[in-house]
Amino acid sequence: MDKVMSNKKIIALYVLPSLLLIMAIIYIPIVLTGYYGLMKWDGVSSMSFIGMENYASLMKDDAFWNSVYHSFLFAVLSTVSLAVYMIVALILAGNIKGAGLLRKIYLIPMLLSSVAIAQLWLKIYHPTNGILNSFLVSLGVEDPPAWLSDPKLVLYALFIPILWQYAGFYILIYYAALKNIPASLIEAARIDGANPWQIALRIKLPLVSEVVKVTIVLAVVGSLKYFDLIYVMTDGGPNGASEVMASYMYQKAFRGFDFGYGSAIGFFLLIICMVATWAIRKATASKDTIQYS
Amino acid sequence: MRTASPAVSVPVMRSSRPVGARIGSGLLYVVLIAGAVLQILPLVWLLLFSLKNNQEVFNLPPFALPSHPKWENYENVWQQGNIGRYFMNSVLITVVAVVLTILLASFVTFAITRMRWKLSSLVLGLFMVGMMIPVHSTLIPLFILFQKVGLTDNQLSIILSYTAFNLPITIMILLGFYYALPREVEEAAIMDGCSVNRMFFRIVMPMTLSVIATAAIINMIYNWNEFIFVNTFISSDNLKTLTVGVQNFVGQYTTDWGAIGATLMISILPILVIFLVLSNRIVEGIAAGSVKG
Numbered sequence: 001m002d003k004v005m006s007n008k009k010i011i012a013l014y015v016l017p018s019l020l021l022i023m024a025i026i027y028i029p030i031v032l033t034g035y036y037g038l039m040k041w042d043g044v045s046s047m048s049f050i051g052m053e054n055y056a057s058l059m060k061d062d063a064f065w066n067s068v069y070h071s072f073l074f075a076v077l078s079t080v081s082l083a084v085y086m087i088v089a090l091i092l093a094g095n096i097k098g099a100g101l102l103r104k105i106y107l108i109p110m111l112l113s114s115v116a117i118a119q120l121w122l123k124i125y126h127p128t129n130g131i132l133n134s135f136l137v138s139l140g141v142e143d144p145p146a147w148l149s150d151p152k153l154v155l156y157a158l159f160i161p162i163l164w165q166y167a168g169f170y171i172l173i174y175y176a177a178l179k180n181i182p183a184s185l186i187e188a189a190r191i192d193g194a195n196p197w198q199i200a201l202r203i204k205l206p207l208v209s210e211v212v213k214v215t216i217v218l219a220v221v222g223s224l225k226y227f228d229l230i231y232v233m234t235d236g237g238p239n240g241a242s243e244v245m246a247s248y249m250y251q252k253a254f255r256g257f258d259f260g261y262g263s264a265i266g267f268f269l270l271i272i273c274m275v276a277t278w279a280i281r282k283a284t285a286s287k288d289t290i291q292y293s
Numbered sequence: 294m295r296t297a298s299p300a301v302s303v304p305v306m307r308s309s310r311p312v313g314a315r316i317g318s319g320l321l322y323v324v325l326i327a328g329a330v331l332q333i334l335p336l337v338w339l340l341l342f343s344l345k346n347n348q349e350v351f352n353l354p355p356f357a358l359p360s361h362p363k364w365e366n367y368e369n370v371w372q373q374g375n376i377g378r379y380f381m382n383s384v385l386i387t388v389v390a391v392v393l394t395i396l397l398a399s400f401v402t403f404a405i406t407r408m409r410w411k412l413s414s415l416v417l418g419l420f421m422v423g424m425m426i427p428v429h430s431t432l433i434p435l436f437i438l439f440q441k442v443g444l445t446d447n448q449l450s451i452i453l454s455y456t457a458f459n460l461p462i463t464i465m466i467l468l469g470f471y472y473a474l475p476r477e478v479e480e481a482a483i484m485d486g487c488s489v490n491r492m493f494f495r496i497v498m499p500m501t502l503s504v505i506a507t508a509a510i511i512n513m514i515y516n517w518n519e520f521i522f523v524n525t526f527i528s529s530d531n532l533k534t535l536t537v538g539v540q541n542f543v544g545q546y547t548t549d550w551g552a553i554g555a556t557l558m559i560s561i562l563p564i565l566v567i568f569l570v571l572s573n574r575i576v577e578g579i580a581a582g583s584v585k586g
Contacts, residue, residue, distance in 0.1 A: 006409040010489050014400035014408070015416060018460055021397070025435065025457030026423050032434035043437070088328065091321055104572050105329040107579070108336070111564045113518035113536045116557050119543050120339055123553070131338050131355045138354075168332065169579065176580035225427040228520045232540060246429040253433050254525065263433050270430035277425055 030270055036263035043259040054264035063240055064265065067248040068272075070155060074244065075223035075276075077159055079216055082170060086212070089174030090200050103175055106168030114165070114228035121161040122148070122233055148234055151241035158230060158242055165229075166222075170215055177211040178204060213284045220280060221273050245269045336561075343367070343554025350550040366555040370542070375530055376559060379538030386448055386534060387516040390455040391509050397456065398463035398508070399501065403493055405464075406471040407479070417464075424461040428521060436525055450526045451534075455516050463508045466581055470504040507578035510571065517564060535560050 037054050039047040058064055088106075092099040109117065124130050125147040136144040147157040181204060189199050205212075227246035230236065236243035236251065243251075246269065253262025342350050344362040353359070370376055401420065405413050435454065436445070444450040478500075482492045498505075523537040533541070539560045546552045568575060 004483050004489060005407060007489065008410070011404050011408050011410050014404040018397040018401045019416060019419070021453065021457045022420065022423050022460060024438075025454055026426055026431060027419075029431035029434035029438065030426060032437075033430050036433060036437075088325070091325065096318065096321070096325075102325055102329055104568075104576060106332055107576065108565070108568065109332060110579075111514055111518075111568055111575070112561050113520065115518075115520050115536050115540050116561050119539070119553065119557055120335055123342070123550070124335060124338075129351055129550070131335070134355050164332065164335070167328075172576060172579055221425065221427070225429055227429060231520075246427070249429060250432075250521075259433055259437075266430040266433055269427055273425065273427050273430075 030267075033263045033270065034267045036260055037267045039260040039263075041260045042257045043253075044257075047260070050260070054261050055268075058261070058264050058268065063243065064245075064248060066240060067236075067243040067245050070242065071224050071226070071244045071246075073155060074159065074162070074226055075220045078162070078166075078219040078223045081163060081167075082212070082215055082219055085167060085170040086174050086205075089171050089178055090204065092171070093175050093178035094196075099175075103168065103172055106171050108168065109165045110169045112165075115232055117161055117165055118229045118232035121164075121229075125157060149238050151238055154234060154238065154242045158233060161229060161233075162226070170219070173211060173215055174208065177208040181207050209284075213280070216284065217277050217280050220276050224273055224276060225269065245272070339554055339557060342550050343558045344551070345554075346551050347549065363551055366551040367559065370552050370555045370559070374542045374556070375533075375538060376535075376542070376556065378531060379533055379535040380559075382448070382532060382538075383517060383535040386451055386455070387513055390452045390459070390516050391512045393452065394456045394459045394463050394512055395505055395509055398460055398467055399498060399505070400493075401460070402464050402467040402471050403497060406468065407476075407497075420461045420464050423458075424465070428458060432521065432525060439526055445526055446528050446532065448527070448532055451519075451522055454522045454526075455512075455519065459512050459515060463512060466508045466511065466578070467501065467504060469581070470501055474500060504581075507574060507581055510567075510575050511578045513567075514564065514575075 036047075038049060038051060040050045040053070041047040092103055124132055127133060127144075127146045127149075132147070133144040145153055148154055150157075185203060185207075186199060189203050194202070225246055226244055227250070230242055230244055230247050231250065234242045236247045245265065249262050249265040249269065252258050252265060256262075338355055341356060341358070343366060344364070345353070345359040346363055346366075349357075349359045401416075404410075405417050435450075439445045439447075439450045444453075474497075478496060479492055482496055483489075487495075518536055519534075520536050520540070523534050524540075527533055527537070530538070530541075539556055542556055543553050546556075
């Protein structure tokens with residue numbers, strides 16, 4: 001038995017194809033991103049080594065820092081909205097009628113492509129015929145805002161479809177985690193005289209804290225690399241007001257044909273995502289792992 | 294409800310609580326249902342304007358029905374554009390990538406959970422870390438890499454990229470199931486002289502069909518909606534997927550609302566239909582794919 005199950009040939013046959021694939025498609029490219037960042041290169045003619053020059057100009061590039069700021073703003077907004085999703089999940093998981101149907105309805109936008117969502121919301125925000133401004137005009141608002149071409153509003157206007165897209169996803173995750181809590185614990189607390197607020201805050205939340213940590217990482221990293229919806233809806237505009245890290249990278253590399261500079265941004269994005277993941281894990285590392293068993 | 298004077302006897306309090314609880318839960322329902330309406334309303338509006346002509350879009354209230362539905366919008370976009378072609382490309386790429394991912398991930402998960410070898414935890418770690426790498430950081434090197442091996446403007450580049458980036462999450466979904474799977478059957482099969490390959494295909498794969506279905510659905514949704522790889526690696530119109538094709542196609546019709554609406558409806562209908570049929574499994578799959586991390 002042991003001999004059969006440690007047959008090297010079979011292990012290699014089962015593992016190597018996948019391993020080679022992720023090496024070629026994921027790991028080698030991220031190393032190359034850092035390497036290309038050291039080059040001056042338009043993607044066509046030959047590369048020339050310029051050392052840290054791209055990274056140095058990146059540090060002084062206001063447009064880049066602007067995009068970093070926007071990405072982080074999305075990360076903060078997304079993390080804050082998790083609290084709302086948790087409240088909804090707590091209510092849904094409290095054995096109310098129709099919870100199953102409701103969480104399915106909440107999930108629908110998450111299944112659609114970001115491109116379809118972006119195109120739909122372009123229409124929703126349409127200055128004259130969009131559903132939003134039609135509604136505002138019918139309420140008597142005389143001069144409704146041009147949501148996506150106003151530099152002050154555009155980031156928040158873009159955040160609404162992101163909320164719309166992901167709300168159901170997080171509610172579903174929290175709901176599943178809350179449903180996993182043994183009913184006996186809740187029952188015991190109730191018998192001891194705890195009210196629903198206390199049960200939610202003191203018993204349910206601590207028990208799903210691991211899941212909350214995972215969702216914070218998902219929300220932050222997901223926001224930091226957000227791209228599709230912004231690319232389609234505003235392409236970073238007006239005048240950079242909604243540029244994020246990934247869209248800035250795409251613009252520099254595939255429009256400006258500055259592959260060296262684009263790679264430097266891509267590498268920076270990678271580092272930021274890794275550091276953010278590590279920092280969140282560190283910050284939320286449980287001093288007191290709660291085990292009720 | 295609880296402000297009744299201390300003198301009020303216990304039975305009275307009991308009978309007054311349900312009233313308060315009912316008002317409270319009634320309010321909760323209103324909020325929850327309002328949320329559900331907000332999630333669906335944009336899609337209802339999309340369906341309505343996909344059946345209108347521009348005159349009706351501009352002059353009728355947003356949710357008014359057209360005098361007679363303009364089904365010809367759908368016929369026109371299907372005939373004029375390459376929508377049918379994009380649709381078939383999406384189906385082809387999605388199916389091939391999902392089959393490949395599931396097969397490779399099953400091999401790896403089997404080797405990690407069942408076979409004995411020194412590097413297994415290191416290899417598992419490599420797959421799991423792959424989940425944190427932002428796609429965008431690999432985009433430029435992948436583009437160059439595919440160019441060098443002649444795979445740009447070739448659907449194989451898309452299939453390989455989807456497979457590599459979906460392997461980690463798929464392995465994660467499979468892992469939990471494999472760990473819980475009883476080993477007795479496999480041990481007996483080996484004792485009887487069954488080869489590992491034969492056991493894997495005849496015994497293990499069939500036993501994991503339910504989790505394979507869950508993982509396949511998650512993969513399918515990701516692949517169907519993916520945008521940036523196709524947008525970057527594919528330039529021939531004939532090879533594009535629905536997501537990217539729709540984006541280009543809609544760009545040409547900026548002023549024809551009915552055509553845009555019909556195109557978007559065609560692109561999201563397959564996912565909506567699958568959701569109607571398989572919603573329980575999708576909900577379960579999304580929960581499984583995230584919580585266990």
